[in-house]
Amino acid sequence: MDRRYPILCLVALAACSKGEATPSNTTAAGASGAAGAARDSSAGNVAVAPAPAAAPNQAGRIPVLEYHQIVGDKNTLYTRTAASFKADLEEAYKRGYRPISIAQMLDKNFSDVPAGMSPVVFVFDDASPSQFRYVEQNGKLEIDPATAIGIWLDFAKSHPGWKNRGTFCMLNGGAAGHNFFGDNPKYEGQKKEWRFQKVKWLADQGFELCDHTLWHMMLNKYPDAAVQEQIARNQMGIDSAVPGYKVRTIALPYGLWPKNRPLAWHGSWTDPKTGQTHTYNFEAVLEVTGGPARSPYDKEFDAHSIPRIEAIGDDIRKQLIKLDTTKTRFVVGAK
Ligand SMILES: [Zn+2]
Numbered sequence: 001m002d003r004r005y006p007i008l009c010l011v012a013l014a015a016c017s018k019g020e021a022t023p024s025n026t027t028a029a030g031a032s033g034a035a036g037a038a039r040d041s042s043a044g045n046v047a048v049a050p051a052p053a054a055a056p057n058q059a060g061r062i063p064v065l066e067y068h069q070i071v072g073d074k075n076t077l078y079t080r081t082a083a084s085f086k087a088d089l090e091e092a093y094k095r096g097y098r099p100i101s102i103a104q105m106l107d108k109n110f111s112d113v114p115a116g117m118s119p120v121v122f123v124f125d126d127a128s129p130s131q132f133r134y135v136e137q138n139g140k141l142e143i144d145p146a147t148a149i150g151i152w153l154d155f156a157k158s159h160p161g162w163k164n165r166g167t168f169c170m171l172n173g174g175a176a177g178h179n180f181f182g183d184n185p186k187y188e189g190q191k192k193e194w195r196f197q198k199v200k201w202l203a204d205q206g207f208e209l210c211d212h213t214l215w216h217m218m219l220n221k222y223p224d225a226a227v228q229e230q231i232a233r234n235q236m237g238i239d240s241a242v243p244g245y246k247v248r249t250i251a252l253p254y255g256l257w258p259k260n261r262p263l264a265w266h267g268s269w270t271d272p273k274t275g276q277t278h279t280y281n282f283e284a285v286l287e288v289t290g291g292p293a294r295s296p297y298d299k300e301f302d303a304h305s306i307p308r309i310e311a312i313g314d315d316i317r318k319q320l321i322k323l324d325t326t327k328t329r330f331v332v333g334a335k
Pocket residue numbers: 009125126212216252253254
């Protein structure tokens with residue numbers, strides 16, 4: 001039964017604007033500019049990044065960024081240009097952020113973030129070829145430098161301390177090649193037999209593998225059994241690519257919860273062919289919107305509802321600026 005549904009993330013649109021239209025709060029330039037003799041005409045134009053060596057703040061917020069496709073020459077709701085993605089990486093880096101995964105956040109493992117710096121989580125949804133595409137060069141597979149992964153690897157070469165950490169929330173039965181980064185040459189030349197190799201490569205590199213259902217089901221619209229089948233079978237797909245891999249995170253398609261909410265993180269499905277029961281047990285559930293996430297040290301941190309910041313327009317930069325001006329960002333202490 002090959003039920004394929006188009007990826008329509010538009011439902012999330014209504015929720016997107018909520019709480020995102022924050023002013024850029026570009027430092028206190030307004031006040032000092034008025035007192036001084038107009039010494040900086042660019043004040044208010046670009047926010048100045050504070051020195052990364054900030055005081056530790058383990059109760060601060062952690063930005064969890066959400067990406068879909070990296071394509072085109074104009075940003076849209078669910079696509080971001082390669083140039084904008086690179087600019088996001090630069091922005092995070094220069095502000096003293098270093099990447100971790102959701103799994104590391106759950107474990108309060110900030111060992112990849114030097115003291116005085118801050119963690120950021122890059123999450124990539126929907127497993128499109130634009131995130132991870134191979135090109136064949138003389139019979140050898142190379143990662144396309146124009147994809148999210150290609151750009152990431154290139155960025156890391158010139159930015160010390162930028163590790164392969166982040167979270168890929170994947171489908172393995174989505175339409176239009178949204179199946180472990182491409183299942184048909186019709187979609188950006190990607191071959192079905194490359195899928196598991198890509199997923200395994202990500203895990204081997206230190207990226208986290210995350211469930212996003214089989215074909216992007218609107219979980220609120222289906223009975224409990226269908227919800228569990230979607231989630232469990234996608235986890236089985238990940239297990240086929242990386243045997244024994246413990247999936248700890250799920251991202252809700254469209255940010256929609258199943259009617260029976262706990263089924264988002266815990267449930268099971270019995271394969272009628274084999275009679276075998278497959279269980280899933282996730283620790284983290286990712287929402288679609290909501291701003292910077294609470295620290296895992298915060299008493300109100302709820303791993304079953306981790307908000308994210310969508311890569312839309314200038315929202316990421318605005319949120320990073322706000323975290324600095326409000327001094328609410330998580331800062332790693334001395335180790
Ligand atoms: Zn999605």
